[in-house]
Each structure stands twice: as structure tokens, then as C-alpha cells.
Amino acid sequence: MAAPAEPETHSEFHIPPRPDGWTVDEVLALSEDQASRHRVELVDGALLVSPAPTSVHQRLLQKLQLAFVPALPGGTELLPGVNVRFGTQRLLVPDLVILNCPGVDTVAYLASDVLLAAEIVSPSSKVQDRMLKRALYAEAFIPYYLLVEPLEPTVATLFALERDEYEPIAKSKDGELRLMRPFEATLRL
Template sequence: MTAAVFGHDGPWTEEEYLSLDETSQRVELFDGSLHVTPAPTPRHQRISRKLGNILEPAAEQAGLELLEAVNVRLRPGRIPIPDLVITDPVNLDEPMIEADEVHLVCEIISPSNASTDKVLKMHYYAAAGIGWYLLVEQKTGALRLYRRRGRHYTEHSATKRGEALRLLEPVRATIRPEDLVP
């Protein structure tokens, strides 16, 4: 993949992006530019798995899908890879999920990438019409749930250790920070 990335001239198209080889790094497409980050840490992946284990039965009960680290097309040329998404039932063999199929997107905040999750992606997800955005702090497991209002998110709830986030939409689930981070 390295030769393909560094030998490329000009903005990236979706077709060029999708033709890249698989890699251990996360490669996202934002308006013709690639955003490359290292593979997530074991702590990040542990949180993702534990959160997925909580949300998956709730998604299935609601007739929805829980997916991890998939391409989500927010609009042409804008394809992030969220940590977790809850979607309508989708074709599991397609390379991308469309934003209008996504009900909730979750990002586990990496210290080296916090501004991308808290600002850039938050703005992009809201503009794409995704109803709910959940942010998880890696160190503490603290949860911040945002609900879309117009083209922006407003904070719906903040949950710290010793408290519980009770999701009622788009699925019913209870998440405790200490269940995600020991």
C-alpha cells in the first residue's frame, strides 16, 4: 500500500481508495485526502469488543446490525471507518455502508487522534444525518452520547465511572464505563 499512497498524484477518488490493499493501518477518505492512522491499541480493541458485546444483542433485538470498523460513505469522497456502528440490515458483502443506513456511530477516542473524533468526525457524521454519536474515553471508559439536532449534535448525556448510560434509542442497552475499562 505504501507505494500506491506515495506514488499517487492529486486528490483520491472513491474508486482509487477502494482499490488500496488491506493494511493494519486505518485508511479513511476525507474529500480527496487519505487520513492514515496506526492500528488501534489493544486497550482500544478491548473496549470496542466489550462495547460491541453489550450493543450486539440490543441491535439484534431491534432488528438492526452492529458492525465494527466498516467503511461508511457519508457522501461521495467522504468515507470514515468508525469503531462501531448500528445500522439497518445491510448487504454484508458490500464494501461500504451508506450514512442513511446508520443509526448510531461510536468512536473510541485515541489520545493521538482525539481532535479528529471530537471535532472533524462529529461534524461530518451530523452533516450526513446520523442520529446518534457515542464517544468513549479510553482511559476511564467515560461515555458522551450526542443526539443530532439539525446539522449538529448536542450532548444528550455524559456518563462517568459509577454511573450507567441507559440507551433507549436506537436500541435499548445499559452501558457502564467500568464494564469497558477495568
């Protein structure tokens, strides 16, 4: 009797290069086969490709969602992992967003639709989440940015846009983050 065959692995990620850079519309037109196992984002025509999140990341994301949803004010909606468009050359996929346009169906929300963008730091995204995305969200005038570090205990910091930079306004203590803005909530991480 023959041993069962090993399942094929598709670890190779192949998207044809674009010498003039990519546009948001071109990234959004990629087939599921090309992008299904990776998070594909776009910054100034260059693709940022990262692996799918780990189970630790996903469990933390679920905790955030469960904590946020009961506290959401009317006129808002929480969605995980959606495309957010920043013009024609930038497309990011925050771990979760709180939108100020509930019920809108689209493949990519506008940055102006986002009240809060949240990122959970992963080993493959440390610099992007701590610096690049923070700067891009501020440049797009997204009012709030939540950065979550999956440490023991988990550390979360909420930033509010003050003029053109994010300033920390709340930091977790012993795995719990209490928010007063943009609405009251207690997140047990």
C-alpha cells in the same frame, strides 16, 4: 549457531500521491499490502492514515459490542470497523456502527445506512474523533454519535442529531452509560 534473524518490519507506509486527490473508489481499490496495518480514511480527497488500534482500544471496543448486541432492536445490526461512504470524496471507518440494513454484504455502507456511529478516542485520533468526524457524521445526518474516551473510568457520551448539530443526550457515570435512545441499553465500560 547463528542468532535468529529479526523479523522484517514494514513500518513504512507508501501509497503513491494523487495530485488531484483521492476518490472513495480508489481508496477501496488499494491492495491489502498497502493498507493492512493502517486505518485509511478519506476526507475531501485527502487520505487520513492512522495506526492500527491498541489493545486497550480493542478491549473497550469488545465491551461495547458485548453490551450493545443483546439490546439491538430488530432491523438493526452492529459491525465494527466497516467502511462508510459519504459520496465520492469521503470514506470513514468508525470503530463501530449500528446499521439499519442488517445482512447487507458490501465493502462500504452508505452513511444513510448508519443509525449510530461510535468512535473510541485514541492518541492518534483525538482531534478527528472529537471534532472532524463528529461534524462529518452530523453533516451526513447520522442520527446518533457515541464518543468514548478511554480514561479512568471510561467516559462515554451519546449525542443525538438535533436539526444539524449533535446535542449530548446521555453521559456515562462511574463507567456506566444508560441509553434510552435510539433504544434502551446499559453499557458497562
